[in-house]
Amino acid sequence: MAGCGNENSENGAESNLTQTGGQADQSTNHEQEGSETENQESPEAVSEPEQEPDMETKTLVVYFSATGTTRPLAEYTAEILDADIYEIVAEEPYTEDDLAYYTNGRADQEQNDPNVRPAISGSVENMERYDTIILGYPIWHGQAPRIISTFLESYDFSGKTIVPFCTSHSSGIGSSASNLHSLCPDSTKWLDGERFEGGTSKETIRNWLEKRIMTFMKA
Numbered sequence: 762m763a764g765c766g767n768e769n770s771e772n773g774a775e776s777n778l779t780q781t782g783g784q785a786d787q788s789t790n791h792e793q794e795g796s797e798t799e800n801q802e803s804p805e806a807v808s809e810p811e812q813e814p815d816m817e818t819k820t821l822v823v824y825f826s827a828t829g830t831t832r833p834l835a836e837y838t839a840e841i842l843d844a845d846i847y848e849i850v851a852e853e854p855y856t857e858d859d860l861a862y863y864t865n866g867r868a869d870q871e872q873n874d875p876n877v878r879p880a881i882s883g884s885v886e887n888m889e890r891y892d893t894i895i896l897g898y899p900i901w902h903g904q905a906p907r908i909i910s911t912f913l914e915s916y917d918f919s920g921k922t923i924v925p926f927c928t929s930h931s932s933g934i935g936s937s938a939s940n941l942h943s944l945c946p947d948s949t950k951w952l953d954g955e956r957f958e959g960g961t962s963k964e965t966i967r968n969w970l971e972k973r974i975m976t977f978m979k980a
């Protein structure tokens with residue numbers, strides 16, 4: 762299935778992949794464990810299952826990553842926030858030639874036309890359950906790739922908060938985020954975005970989240 766960019770949930774919080782199929786299968790082995798064991802004297806063995814804390818997250822990390830630079834930063838973000846994660850995957854995958862910039866290839870042409878909306882494969886299930894979207898993308902010609910516009914026009918972001926971040930070779934986030942604002946309703950709240958270089962550490966992402974986002978979430 763397209764969009765599964767979330768294999769490495771190292772120690773710490775596991776991020777939850779959300780892509781058409783939604784939540785990971787939460788079934789547990791409790792029953793099997795119980796039926797196979799011979800040691801059934803203890804009445805406690807059949808008592809209430811352990812109470813799980815309510816892990817329902819209201820934050821969704823969304824990212825597009827054509828060459829894999831933005832992906833790990835999105836994954837760190839989801840792990841740190843214990844958020845769900847969704848990868849924007851182009852219906853027509855970008856080839857190396859498509860991405861060779863300043864060749865008038867596909868990506869160049871898309872960036873030259875603000876009205877282009879490359880199709881996305883798959884969708885976010887239950888977008889209404891999220892109130893904060895962390896949105897990661899690479900800078901393409903100083904802007905967000907047009908597929909980010911497709912994404913923003915595909916859902917109702919009324920009343921939600923969007924926190925953009927980007928990776929780039931050298932450009933800053935510039936106007937790439939503010940140029941997306943008009944694609945969402947006025948009631949969408951946009952926090953300031955941040956640019957990271959490739960290979961940014963999880964610690965740096967944690968510091969950013971603590972400074973900018975966790976404070977906002979607590980407010």
Ligand SMILES: Cc1cc2nc3c(=O)[nH]c(=O)nc-3n(C[C@H](O)[C@H](O)[C@H](O)COP(=O)(O)O)c2cc1C
Pocket residue numbers: 825826827828829830831832860861862868869898899900901902903904928929930931932933959
């Ligand atoms: C079509 C295209 C245009 C790009 N334009 C810029 C740019 O204007 N400034 C910049 O610093 N990097 C630019 N880059 C480099 C990417 O922003 C950078 O490699 C990014 O980290 C890639 O992220 P990804 O691997 O997650 O797709 C461009 C890359 C492509 C493919």
